[in-house]
Amino acid sequence: MKIGLEIHVQLPTKTKMFCSCPATDAPGPNTHVCPTCLGMPGSRPVLNRKVLEYGIMLAKLLGCKVADTTWFSRKTYFYPDMSKSVQITQYDNPIGEGGVYYLNGKKPIRITRIHVEEDPGKTKRVGDLSSLVDYNRSGIPLAEIVTEPDISTPAEAREFLGQLIQDIRCVIDIPGDGERSIRCDCNISVGKERVEVKNVTGLKNVERALTFEVVRQTKILKAGGKIDRETRRFDEERGVTISVRKKEFEADYGYIDEPDLGVYHIREMAESIKIRESPQKMTVRLSQQYGIDQKMAKQLVNTSVTLAELFEEVAAKHGTQNAVKWVAGPVSSNWKSLETSGADVHDVIGIVDRFTAGEITDTECGIEIKCLMTGEDLESVKGASGDLDKIVNDYLDQNPGIIEDYRKNDKAANKAIGFVMKNSGGSYSSAEVVEAVKRLIESRL
Structure with missing residues (x-):
């Protein structure tokens, strides 16, 4: 069994990542929005540099090599929660790569990379056939921490996340409940192909979602079946994962460099940033x-x-x-x-x-x-x-x-x-x- 996590940490900036809209709780749906975070024609992003500072802090916490320069890319996907049909993220040259984080001071969990990106909006299901989209969350800055598949069990994944949240809170002030400020995409493979369970919140739910997948995939393999490479979501009430779509490959996202943002030289910024002991x-x-x-x-x-x-x-x-x-x-x-x-x-x-x-x-x-x-x-x-x-x-x-x-x-x-x-x-x-x-x-x- 192999488990790898993609951990999305909401960064505690006062404004969104590329515009001046507040990055705080909104009084109602679609009230903290503007042409930039809605992706209107003619609008252009302006980077909130505090996002880079937080990204560097987390890279140092995780023992990553911080890049001298970094830049942004457009990730193409056509879902209603991203109105401009692209997400501004990092692809070729993230803030940090090649880290190691020790679970209980003993077991090394390799960190592939850490990058910063904007959050999509939030889709809410209404009835069986309809959904509503709230774009207040669109453009909120996130740091994404990607691990190698070094985690052995669902219980270990929960323990790893709990320790990581405690360490992150020591470095940056995660807004609200630490667990709820972090969303996790859980990648798990019992056989050959991996399955991704998207947007799981809470330590307990991460363990529940992974445990369900272990049982589901094991049953399929024992019956002589094949595990499909797919994206699933976790239903908290029922404690089950549900297929959403076939899993895309990186080439499907059509990454291109973000033309409205330049190259950021962050070596001096990184040298000036000190973090307290985790x-x-x-x-x-x-x-x-x-x-x-x-x-x-x-x-x-x-x-x-x-x-x-x-x-x-x-x-x-x-x-x-x-x-x-x-x-x-x-x-x-x-x-x-x-x-x-x-x-x-x-x-x-x-x-x-x-x-x-x-x-x-x-x-x-x-x-x-x-x-x-x-x-x-x-x-x-x-x-x-x-x-x-x-x-x-x-x-x-x-x-x-x-x-x-x-x-x-x-x-x-x-x-x-x-x-x-x-x-x-x-x-x-x-x-x-x-x-x-x-x-x-x-x-x-």
């Missing part, structure tokens, strides 16, 4: 640099890049052990409380400063961090935490073997956590118990 690369680096397991590194980064950066700050000042103990412990477990408390998370460093200086105890440090994160009253928490700590310590005193077991596998803490939850009468949340158990076990290592 979550995927940060996860791998944290694991390697600080000697923590990749699961912990991934949890830090997935919770928040800010949390991972705080981990590095504490590790640089007080060592990896304190960063693991405090940032991966009470800071991480109470991270969601920051939304309501409004605290400055970097104040954690001051609390750890006092702990390493011997001004406060292990228990007091954990309590102060929790109160900072949640906004709870320090004295009230001290009283409640003292009771919880006593329950945990009593259990550890009676079961000293857990300490050595925890050293080999941190899941050994689950036994103590279960005991405390069962015997504390529901007085403490699971997050509080987990934090206290791990903190007090680690204080005995």
Whole structure:
């Protein structure tokens, strides 16, 4: 089985790709349109250069070689969602080619190319025989990321897309829901010929569409049939793919250079653009640099890049052990409380400063961090935490073997956590118990 994806990312420009129409939600159908995005005779495109900047950012994220020069082409096709019967895209010389993106820091997924293009309009079916077209979307800038068929399963395709969306959001501000700002054309081959499922949105639907195709194509081949090279669409409600048309070949599109747009020299622009480290690369680096397991590194980064950066700050000042103990412990477990408390998370460093200086105890440090994160009253928490700590310590005193077991596998803490939850009468949340158990076990290592 081979799976390759063509991923269309909506770029967050204020205006469309080749005109001044707003690239934002419109009040009604066909209200954000003009002669240019409708393809009226005499209208001419003017490139929004911000599109090139975003394209370069994504090319760098994906490890592509950025071209020195790039230009646009006309792709001919006669469908009602493209009123001028051509789409302005890139063909001969895209912004970036030959990249590699690593899934979970391990499996390489080759990136064939990344180019920018305009979005067609949107067709809406009305009844069985009629369709309406809304051209508000026509001319919205997209980046298209094309992978080689290196993805092995539908589940892996979903995982790849999820990781990629997270990394893209770190580089550019994808509008709206990250999943819904990305549409995916899924190419899958179980036998010899490949089938393309167009315009699938959402991680779950990508996996569902591909899974259906695996089953459909396998049944045909087992029955001695032949897989047709075709384009299909995914019906979300029924969970099936439906044939739309026979798949075109590249020559069918009649590509020609876009005569109304010139050649763009982008080397200097590319050299001036810097992007921040992606979550995927940060996860791998944290694991390697600080000697923590990749699961912990991934949890830090997935919770928040800010949390991972705080981990590095504490590790640089007080060592990896304190960063693991405090940032991966009470800071991480109470991270969601920051939304309501409004605290400055970097104040954690001051609390750890006092702990390493011997001004406060292990228990007091954990309590102060929790109160900072949640906004709870320090004295009230001290009283409640003292009771919880006593329950945990009593259990550890009676079961000293857990300490050595925890050293080999941190899941050994689950036994103590279960005991405390069962015997504390529901007085403490699971997050509080987990934090206290791990903190007090680690204080005995």
